[in-house]
Amino acid sequence: MNVLQEVLQFIINALSLGGLYALMALGLVIVYGILRLVNFAYGELVMVAGYTLLMLGAGPIPWLIVAVISVGMAVLTSLLLERVAFRPVRQASATTMLITSFAVSALLQNAAILFVSPRAKAVVTPSFFTENFQVGNLLISKGNLASLVVSLLLLGLLTLFLRRTLLGIALRAAADDFVMTRLVGIRANQVIATAFAISGFLAGVVALFWIGRLGSVGPFVGSTPVLVAFVAAVVGGMESLTGAVIGGYLLGTLTVGLQLVLPQSLLDYRQAFVFAIVLLVLLFRPQGLVRGRAVTERV
Amino acid sequence: MQRMSYLESFGKWSTGLLLAGPLIVLALVVHLFGGEVLQRILTVLFINLSMVLGLQIFMGNSGVVSFAPIGFMGIGAYASALFSMSPQAKAMALRNLYSWLVPIQVPFVVAVIIGGLMAALVAALVGYPLMRLSGAAAVIATFALLIIVHTVLINWSEVTNGPRTLFGLEAYTTLWVSAATGILFLLLALWFKETPLGLQLRASREDEAAAASVGINIVWVRWVAFVLAAFVTGVAGALWAHFITSFSPLAFYLPQTFLIISMAIIGGSASVSGAVVGAVAVTAIFEGVRGVENAINISAVFPFTVSGLTEVCLSIAMILILIMRPSGILGSRELRL
Amino acid sequence: MLSVEDVHAGYGAIIALRGVSLHVNTGELVALVGANGAGKSTLMATIAGVLRPFRGQITFEGRSLLGLSPEEIVRQGIALVPEGRRIFPSLTVAENLRLGAATRRDPAGVQRDIEEMCTRFPILGKRFHQPGGTLSGGEQQQLAIARALMSRPRLLMMDEPSLGLSPILVDEVFAMITQLHASGVTVLLVEQNVERTLDIADRVYLLNTGRVECEGTPEQLRQQVDIVGAYLGDTQERS
Numbered sequence: 121m122n123v124l125q126e127v128l129q130f131i132i133n134a135l136s137l138g139g140l141y142a143l144m145a146l147g148l149v150i151v152y153g154i155l156r157l158v159n160f161a162y163g164e165l166v167m168v169a170g171y172t173l174l175m176l177g178a179g180p181i182p183w184l185i186v187a188v189i190s191v192g193m194a195v196l197t198s199l200l201l202e203r204v205a206f207r208p209v210r211q212a213s214a215t216t217m218l219i220t221s222f223a224v225s226a227l228l229q230n231a232a233i234l235f236v237s238p239r240a241k242a243v244v245t246p247s248f249f250t251e252n253f254q255v256g257n258l259l260i261s262k263g264n265l266a267s268l269v270v271s272l273l274l275l276g277l278l279t280l281f282l283r284r285t286l287l288g289i290a291l292r293a294a295a296d297d298f299v300m301t302r303l304v305g306i307r308a309n310q311v312i313a314t315a316f317a318i319s320g321f322l323a324g325v326v327a328l329f330w331i332g333r334l335g336s337v338g339p340f341v342g343s344t345p346v347l348v349a350f351v352a353a354v355v356g357g358m359e360s361l362t363g364a365v366i367g368g369y370l371l372g373t374l375t376v377g378l379q380l381v382l383p384q385s386l387l388d389y390r391q392a393f394v395f396a397i398v399l400l401v402l403l404f405r406p407q408g409l410v411r412g413r414a415v416t417e418r419v
Numbered sequence: 420m421q422r423m424s425y426l427e428s429f430g431k432w433s434t435g436l437l438l439a440g441p442l443i444v445l446a447l448v449v450h451l452f453g454g455e456v457l458q459r460i461l462t463v464l465f466i467n468l469s470m471v472l473g474l475q476i477f478m479g480n481s482g483v484v485s486f487a488p489i490g491f492m493g494i495g496a497y498a499s500a501l502f503s504m505s506p507q508a509k510a511m512a513l514r515n516l517y518s519w520l521v522p523i524q525v526p527f528v529v530a531v532i533i534g535g536l537m538a539a540l541v542a543a544l545v546g547y548p549l550m551r552l553s554g555a556a557a558v559i560a561t562f563a564l565l566i567i568v569h570t571v572l573i574n575w576s577e578v579t580n581g582p583r584t585l586f587g588l589e590a591y592t593t594l595w596v597s598a599a600t601g602i603l604f605l606l607l608a609l610w611f612k613e614t615p616l617g618l619q620l621r622a623s624r625e626d627e628a629a630a631a632s633v634g635i636n637i638v639w640v641r642w643v644a645f646v647l648a649a650f651v652t653g654v655a656g657a658l659w660a661h662f663i664t665s666f667s668p669l670a671f672y673l674p675q676t677f678l679i680i681s682m683a684i685i686g687g688s689a690s691v692s693g694a695v696v697g698a699v700a701v702t703a704i705f706e707g708v709r710g711v712e713n714a715i716n717i718s719a720v721f722p723f724t725v726s727g728l729t730e731v732c733l734s735i736a737m738i739l740i741l742i743m744r745p746s747g748i749l750g751s752r753e754l755r756l
Numbered sequence: 757m758l759s760v761e762d763v764h765a766g767y768g769a770i771i772a773l774r775g776v777s778l779h780v781n782t783g784e785l786v787a788l789v790g791a792n793g794a795g796k797s798t799l800m801a802t803i804a805g806v807l808r809p810f811r812g813q814i815t816f817e818g819r820s821l822l823g824l825s826p827e828e829i830v831r832q833g834i835a836l837v838p839e840g841r842r843i844f845p846s847l848t849v850a851e852n853l854r855l856g857a858a859t860r861r862d863p864a865g866v867q868r869d870i871e872e873m874c875t876r877f878p879i880l881g882k883r884f885h886q887p888g889g890t891l892s893g894g895e896q897q898q899l900a901i902a903r904a905l906m907s908r909p910r911l912l913m914m915d916e917p918s919l920g921l922s923p924i925l926v927d928e929v930f931a932m933i934t935q936l937h938a939s940g941v942t943v944l945l946v947e948q949n950v951e952r953t954l955d956i957a958d959r960v961y962l963l964n965t966g967r968v969e970c971e972g973t974p975e976q977l978r979q980q981v982d983i984v985g986a987y988l989g990d991t992q993e994r995s
Contacts, residue, residue: 227735231731238727296844
């Protein structure tokens with residue numbers, strides 16, 4: 121009974137964290153698939169949503185509405201960045217785009233330092249993030265359960281969108297062959313803007329749960345999500361949306377698992393281990409677990 | 420023909436003169452007439468120059484973006500500190516240092532070289548397999564390397580004092596030490612570019628497939644440049660450590676990476692001249708805006724401290740350059756007579 | 757219907773077209789032949805809007821196509837079956853067809869056309885829910901043509917549709933083109949298979965190193981030049 125309990129607990133924790141990680145990775149890969157842009161500024165979308173939560177959360181507006189506005193802000197920021205920073209360098213090399221996103225990321229972080237504060241600030245989050253409920257002997261965190269359910273729901277909706285709507289199909293087609301997608305009459309700007317909007321939306325939803333877990337928001341709140349997204353995307357396969365989801369759940373499970381089995385002294389090195397795995401994957405299976413269209417560039 | 424090649428080689432050497440000359444004059448003027456603040460700024464400028472030259476040697480010639488340099492800077496800084504600090508200082512600052520390391524103390528120059536060599540050694544060991552990667556994969560891989568080095572520096576408290584500040588280094592790095600090193604590396608970078616290996620590396624930047632088809636071993640030439648660049652960066656880190664004299668692993672992470680990448684991008688990473696221009700321009704912007712920032716804070720115009728303004732200006736400058744002149748102010752051209 | 761006047765175009769410093777002029781009348785099957793590197797594919801890409809010409813004029817039904825993006829040119833009624841087929845490998849046959857009709861706003865009509873394509877190309881019906889990447893070369897070619905037809909183009913441009921296909925499939929493709937033409941579609945066809953092309957075309961342009969060397973009906977062309985000679989003529993100049 122005790123073992124069963126721990127197993128269940130583990131599964132719930134792993135699926136909950138893995139779901140968040142999967143959403144993070146998807147948000148990164150959906151843009152990468154089309155533009156070949158590794159968007160460092162993705163984490164700052166989480167930050168923007170977080171600061172919206174911070175500013176409106178203390179007021180009289182119900183949390184759910186604040187949450188919707190926060191996600192909306194992340195979407196808007198993502199679209200704005202596409203228009204202002206990434207569209208002008210779209211024709212340039214992948215390296216130029218990547219460094220542009222790195223600069224945009226630095227710009228947003230430091231703007232937060234400049235205009236808000238260098239330090240993290242506590243965010244008012246609804247009490248259910250910290251509440252638990254009991255099923256038999258099992259103690260379940262409501263926040264974890266919510267992120268588990270929401271991430272599965274969003275993955276389902278996104279799948280429907282990508283398979284059933286013309287825009288969704290066009291998005292997948294653009295990842296296959298961007299020029300050909302234009303040659304059948306799909307508007308390039310529309311597809312790219314859609315990808316950025318989805319990316320921003322996912323970052324916004326991630327922010328709700330991520331910041332709910334942390335309880336605070338600061339200029340660097342987005343660095344962990346973006347790193348997690350990198351790792352999950354590389355491990356799962358940068359070219360494949362399915363790969364990103366698998367990578368996310370895998371990383372979530374691994375994180376929860378390592379927490380259980382590693383002694384404290386090694387736990388501090390966890391980040392080093394995870395990134396060593398990234399290096400190994402890049403070297404020995406650069407296409408990731410799920411093979412997409414083209415293999416990652418290498419000599 | 421013979422005449423041409425003399426002219427040609429003079430043209431190449433004139434780049435070194437054109438770049439080093441003004442820098443030496445600047446150092447001289449500041450040394451004679453500048454106050455302490457200016458001298459410190461110039462010392463930082465030459466350390467930055469060494470850093471960005473390290474980046475130029477690898478990234479500029481190979482076209483492969485590397486996020487790893489700041490990791491090598493950190494390795495150089497800590498390694499040199501371990502060898503330059505007196506046993507007493509170590510006993511104060513690093514309580515848990517391995518006992519065999521405590522009594523070892525070597526002259527500053529030797530410690531700096533050890534710092535560079537340690538960085539080069541790590542680069543040599545982990546770098547070879549990474550050199551197969553280009554583009555986005557290379558960026559993520561070197562990024563992973565930076566994070567691994569950073570995590571190790573933070574947690575290996577026996578030699579780094581953990582996330583806490585390491586203090587007690589002697590301020591050996593004077594303006595002239597840093598200027599001499601910067602100019603030495605400037606000439607090294609110019610020389611490396613024109614060596615057969617440097618030429619092969621640049622050929623592989625233009626067209627990987629074509630370079631491979633004429634028999635260039637791309638992994639090998641990239642690796643040599645990577646290790647050389649790590650040495651240069653490690654030395655720069657060692658100089659910085661003995662300039663600032665107390666620091667923590669937090670000094671070797673993304674903000675610093677952003678700073679030197681912005682130098683390379685703004686100046687133009689494909690040429691040594693670009694690296695020099697970038698280092699000078701960014702250091703000037705950085706110190707200039709920081710001066711404004713400090714002035715605002717001291718005069719207390721606002722009820723809060725202003726910080727981050729420097730980085731905001733720098734990132735905007737960088738984005739504008741990337742949009743309007745993606746190859747930087749100088750692109751791949753070298754200044755020549 | 758389509759008129760190209762004095763078009764110069766190329767990639768960067770490489771100039772592939774040096775003043776090409778041609779026209780296609782409604783209902784015609786016009787063929788472009790010429791050696792490798794003669795500029796046939798460049799011309800197709802330029803008409804489709806993938807390349808911007810340095811100089812010259814392109815008009816379709818009296819309207820200029822210059823400066824229009826590829827997605828806008830499709831909306832004018834021009835569809836391209838590109839070289840190498842370029843179907844979307846990770847999309848199913850059904851999704852490939854549906855994207856072909858991306859510019860249309862009549863879902864019922866699109867549905868009807870998809871069914872018609874599956875009748876016309878039975879193999880597509882059989883492979884309807886399979887990813888395009890799993891189809892054989894000949895099947896992919898049929899899918900590429902069907903996808904282009906889904907936009908109900910008034911002008912269909914085909915770039916080397918028989919390239920890389922087995923002889924039996926080449927027969928099939930040419931039969932398909934003849935049939936399309938007979939059903940009233942205007943076709944601009946680029947082909948290396950000169951003999952077969954002359955058999956089905958109304959008019960032919962012979963391209964050589966970025967210029968129109970001669971034009972006329974297949975009969976005129978056969979008389980005017982030694983086709984084989986011109987075809988192999990100056991491959992040494994640019995390849």
